[in-house]
Amino acid sequence: MSAAQDIWNEISDYRDTIHAIIGFLNFYRFDHKLRVLRDDVTVFQGRRLKPSPAKGVTAEGNPVKHVTPDFGVMHVLGRHVLGDVKKSFPQDQELWQDAFRQLMSYDDHLTGWPCPTGCVESHDVVLLTHQTRAVRVRDYLVAMEAAGEVAFERPFAIISFNQGRNGEEHYFFQKQHGGLSDKDLDDLLYEGRAVMMKVFLAEYSTVKLYDAPPPMPYLAWLIWENVINQKAEGDPKYARLRARQKVVVEVTVAEIAKELEGDFSFRRLHGDNTDYQPSIPPKEWCVKACDLFVRCKLAEWFDEAKKEKMRVYWRRIHDTLDYFVQACAEETGPPPGQLQLPGQSVD
Amino acid sequence: MAAFDFLDSFYLDHHTRRELVRELDGVLAAHRLTARVLPFYSYEHPAIWLPRYGRPLLAESVAETAEGVWQFERTAPGYPSDDEAALRDRHFFIYEHEAYAGVYVLITVADSHFFLDLCRTVERRYPNTVTTFVKHQRLLRLLTEFRERCGIAQLTITKASHRARHGVDERTGESHVIPSVSWPKMGLEEAFQWLYDQNGWFQTIEFTARREHTGQARISLGRRGVVRTTGLFPEVFSCFVEPICKLIHENVGLFSGRSRRDRPDLSVRPLVIDFGVDQLREPDERRRLIGAMRRLKTASISVLHGNPYVHLCVSDYYDGSVFDVWVLSPREVTIVPQMKGTYQAIERLIHHIFDTYAEGHIKEYEGRAA
Numbered sequence: 001m002s003a004a005q006d007i008w009n010e011i012s013d014y015r016d017t018i019h020a021i022i023g024f025l026n027f028y029r030f031d032h033k034l035r036v037l038r039d040d041v042t043v044f045q046g047r048r049l050k051p052s053p054a055k056g057v058t059a060e061g062n063p064v065k066h067v068t069p070d071f072g073v074m075h076v077l078g079r080h081v082l083g084d085v086k087k088s089f090p091q092d093q094e095l096w097q098d099a100f101r102q103l104m105s106y107d108d109h110l111t112g113w114p115c116p117t118g119c120v121e122s123h124d125v126v127l128l129t130h131q132t133r134a135v136r137v138r139d140y141l142v143a144m145e146a147a148g149e150v151a152f153e154r155p156f157a158i159i160s161f162n163q164g165r166n167g168e169e170h171y172f173f174q175k176q177h178g179g180l181s182d183k184d185l186d187d188l189l190y191e192g193r194a195v196m197m198k199v200f201l202a203e204y205s206t207v208k209l210y211d212a213p214p215p216m217p218y219l220a221w222l223i224w225e226n227v228i229n230q231k232a233e234g235d236p237k238y239a240r241l242r243a244r245q246k247v248v249v250e251v252t253v254a255e256i257a258k259e260l261e262g263d264f265s266f267r268r269l270h271g272d273n274t275d276y277q278p279s280i281p282p283k284e285w286c287v288k289a290c291d292l293f294v295r296c297k298l299a300e301w302f303d304e305a306k307k308e309k310m311r312v313y314w315r316r317i318h319d320t321l322d323y324f325v326q327a328c329a330e331e332t333g334p335p336p337g338q339l340q341l342p343g344q345s346v347d
Numbered sequence: 348m349a350a351f352d353f354l355d356s357f358y359l360d361h362h363t364r365r366e367l368v369r370e371l372d373g374v375l376a377a378h379r380l381t382a383r384v385l386p387f388y389s390y391e392h393p394a395i396w397l398p399r400y401g402r403p404l405l406a407e408s409v410a411e412t413a414e415g416v417w418q419f420e421r422t423a424p425g426y427p428s429d430d431e432a433a434l435r436d437r438h439f440f441i442y443e444h445e446a447y448a449g450v451y452v453l454i455t456v457a458d459s460h461f462f463l464d465l466c467r468t469v470e471r472r473y474p475n476t477v478t479t480f481v482k483h484q485r486l487l488r489l490l491t492e493f494r495e496r497c498g499i500a501q502l503t504i505t506k507a508s509h510r511a512r513h514g515v516d517e518r519t520g521e522s523h524v525i526p527s528v529s530w531p532k533m534g535l536e537e538a539f540q541w542l543y544d545q546n547g548w549f550q551t552i553e554f555t556a557r558r559e560h561t562g563q564a565r566i567s568l569g570r571r572g573v574v575r576t577t578g579l580f581p582e583v584f585s586c587f588v589e590p591i592c593k594l595i596h597e598n599v600g601l602f603s604g605r606s607r608r609d610r611p612d613l614s615v616r617p618l619v620i621d622f623g624v625d626q627l628r629e630p631d632e633r634r635r636l637i638g639a640m641r642r643l644k645t646a647s648i649s650v651l652h653g654n655p656y657v658h659l660c661v662s663d664y665y666d667g668s669v670f671d672v673w674v675l676s677p678r679e680v681t682i683v684p685q686m687k688g689t690y691q692a693i694e695r696l697i698h699h700i701f702d703t704y705a706e707g708h709i710k711e712y713e714g715r716a717a
Contacts, residue, residue, distance in 0.1 A: 015651065169656040169675040197656060198675040199714050202615045204658075205671045205683040206607075221649060225662045225669055230687060233667025239474075241664070263613060263686055316664055319641075321649035 004329035010215040011325075017085045018210055020128050020161045021045060021071045022203045023171040023195045025269075027185055028073045028081065040076035042114050045266035046211025047072055048276050049082075049110035066112070066276075067105045068211065070128075074114055079182040082106040083126030089133050096140055100150045103127055107152050112276040124155040124180050131172070134160035138177040155181045159189060163197075170194040208264040211280050217324035219281070219289040224320050227251065227259050232314035246313040253308055256286045296327050354378060358438050363414040367440060367454065372580040374456060381565075383462040384574040384584070385453040386444075386591045387469050388599055389476045393417070393441050393451055396472060416442040437461055447596035452588060466573070474666055474691045479572045479595045480698045482706045483548040486568065487539045493556070493586035494535065497579065500559040504538045504552060511547035512639075512703060526550070548706070601709060602693040605684040606668075617683040617712035620697065622705060625677035633657050633674060639703035640672070645695065661696060668692035681712060 025043045030036075048066035050056075056064050069082040083106070086099055106125045111118045129137050138158055144150040157178035161171050174192035197204070208222055232238055232247040241247065257279065261267055265280045287307050293299035299312040317323045357374050360366075371382055389396075394417045398409055409419050420438045439455035453469070455462055469476050481489070494502050508528050533541065535554075542549060550570050556579065557563040564578035572591040576583040605616045627633055633654060640648050645664050652658040657674035669685040670692075682696065697709060 012652070163656070165655045167677070196675070198673075198679075198681065201617060201673060201675065201681055201683065201712070201714055204673075205615050205617075205685070206613070221660075225647070225649070225660060226686065229662055229667050229669065233687070238667065239665045263607070268613065316647065318647055319649050320647050320662070321651065321660070 002329065003332045004325055007215055007217055007325045007328055011218045011321075013087050014212070014214050014218060015208075016087055016130075016163065017070075017212070018207055019163070019171060019197070019200070019204060020085050020087070021210065021266075022200050022207060023161065024083075024126070024128055024159065024173060025071060025073060026195060026200065027173070027188075027193075028075055028079070028182075038076075042074040042270070044072045044074075044114060044270035044277065045070065046278065046280055047112065047114070047270070048278065049106075049112040051105065052109045052111075055105060055108045064105070067102075067108075067110065069106050070210070070212075072113075074120065075182075077182075078121065079180075079185075080113070080120045080123035081126055081180075082110075082123055083128060085128040087130045087133075089129070089137060093140060096137070097144070097149065099127070100141065100144065103156070104150065104152065107154050107156070114270070114276075122154055122181075124157065124182075125152060126156070126180070127158045128161055128173075129158065131160040131162035131174070134158060134174075134176045141177060152178075155179055157186075157189075164194070166194070169197040171197065203269075206264065206268060207266055209260060209281055210266060211278075213285055214281075215328075216288055216292055217321065217328045219285060220292045220324040221321040222260065222264065223256055223286065223289050224293075224317075224324075226263065227256050228312050228314050232312075241316060243316070246315045249312045249314050251310060251312060253283050253286045253290060253310075256290070257281055257283050260286070292324065292327065295331070296324070358418065358420075362416055362440070364416060364442055364445065367416060367442075368581055368584045371454070371456070372578065375576070375578050375580055378456075379577070380456040381459075381575055381577050382454060382456050382580055382583075383459070384588050385462075385466055385469065385478070386572050386588055386595055387451055387453070387476050387478045388449050388595050389451055389469075389472070390449065391475060392443065393453075393469075393476075396475070397441070397468065414442070416440055439465060444592045444596070447592055449599065450592045450595050452592065474689065477595075477599075477691050477694055479591065479598060479694070480701065481568075481570050481572055481591065481594065482701060483539070483543065484706070485594070486549060486552065486570070487535070489568070489587055489590055490535055490552075490554075493582070496586060497556075497582040498559050499556045501557040502535055502554055504533050504535065504554045505565070506553040507538065507542075508550040508552075509542055509547050510550055510702065511542075511545045512705070546705075548702070598694060599690060602690040602697075605688045605690075605693060607684065607686045607688075613686075615683050615685075617681050617714075618693065618697075619710050619712050620680040620682070620700060620707040621710055622678050622680075622707040626705060626707075627657075627674050627680075628677040630654055636674065636680070636700075636704050639700065642703055643696070643699045663689075663692040663695070665695070666692055670696060672696075680707070683712075 028041050029038055029043060031038050046068060048068050050066055051064050058064060070084045073081040084103060089096055089099065103125055113120050141150060141158065155178065157180050158176045159173055160176050161173050164170060164172055172192055172194045173189055175186065175189040180186040228249055228251065231249045231251060235247040238247055260281050261279050270277060290299065290310055293312060294301065299310045301307055302309045302311065354374060357370060362370065374380060375382055394409060397419065409417060418438060418440050422437055437457050439453060439457065441451055441453050444450040444452060453465060455465065493499065510526050548570065551567055553565065553567040555563065555565055562579055564576050566583055567575040568587055574583060574587045607613045607615055627636065637650060637653055637657065640659055647662040649660040651660060659672040661670045661672055666689050668688045670688055671683040671685065673681045673683065675681065680700065682693065684693065
């Protein structure tokens, strides 16, 4: 597989993860009887929760400041949830235990929930994984539970997901193992449930980042089209620009991070930031994407040491995402040659 | 000479909108002239910006006649048909539609070079001015209604400029639109069906219309809403220009206010193109759509996902509007304007899809708004 192909796969995985989080949270957000979004359910992504004293230290004796589940739900009826999405697992099963250690760290009396006390009585723990991995992950878990390596005190479930099409595009969720404390939802997911993608089109179009670092070409594309482009557009030359002409734009990393967070993160779903809810994307990610602009000779730092502000030479790029993918692929691997984008194979 | 005097007196009169339409018919008959009409949308009144735009002028006069009808007289050097008579006729009228704010009608009986120059002047005013596009089926409907409402006994298409949407080039992945001109001498339904079967659309359609008892005209109707006629002006105006003004007004309403930044909660206001049939069921069709989108040279097109669902990002080079374009259902393309999604850029994007892929019905997205 070429370096570019690897990057396209990473981008596809990243977006699938966001879609899976949005789709799964919808089971809690949407009132299926009244057909409306519930306003008594709070969802969050990338929130930091503080472990109890019992789990506040690792086996090696290091303090654990916080745990950060991929998603969380605070439900008015007490059916709270914390969970992770792992679309893929490494080939080496030895490494799978890390994922379950992470999940076991959520099986705790955590503080920092978005409620006045910061605590909830109990909650479920959920692993969302791709359908192609779900059976092997379930078998692994069963073996590890039998060996006493993995154990959950709170309700735990493995939910598989996959993107499919039966008339219309959808994500299909199905319980593979364990159980949820919400009996109705547990029954629903036992049989499996398809959620139509077009229902979530608004969320898919406004949430493009979550708290895991995205593939760099994807973040560079997002910044280029939605921050740099928007600033360049204010220049009178913008509409009449020829192929080799440029519009010079000055932008700070702080501006980039702020705009992306306001426009394309989960913040719109979980509200303002607090100490528990860090900003996404952090500036460090944006600096890396800006470094890519510099390497592509599309920008230069005002101060290379500080990397706080840059001058960008905006120009027309006909397929911006592909441009940054190819640029990164050339840095990391041999020339890619003829590429087939993941999700673009139509044969 | 008498004819010129009559034309002069026509230009000297202070016409209201209705008088202008009615009396132009007499001018066309007396002078064997062609009336040319361009309906368009403008943020500012053209009387403000028109004098400053277009070719260098030898002279120009602008005056408001009556009821907001503005009469322009401009003389510019270098038209191929320049002669004394042509120079005398370089008048045009502009007025704002009485029912549709911001929709203007430009009318002239001057020659085609002069009219094309005016059209280019209006287009150059972009993004403050926008013309429209008339879908293939709507074009047929306009013509059918014209025939029925105006007692047209015979309507024969004499010349047609049309485009056929063709498949994807396997090598480049691009789809093609093949332009051609023909003289089909066909009846209305036959010509439209023939072009529909070719997966094409009319750029301009020229026809002769003959009434049962009296009156006939050579008429042309363009996809961009340009109307030309040698007679039957009130009927042509009522059946073609008025509906096109209404179409512009409706599209402005439908396409405007879609930017996320227009809304305090930054939520999206998507639009859906509904093809009415499962047009995008097969992978080849989705590939053809992507190929058609890649032909849009006025925007950056990034393909985030191509199959089974389609997700593109379109970034408009003219004004920086950004759109997500999704295919999540075999009969629909959904356009989601991002922080900036102007009326003009939406119009351009939809027009491109209609021109190069297929036409559909534009409607509001009925899903949930985040």
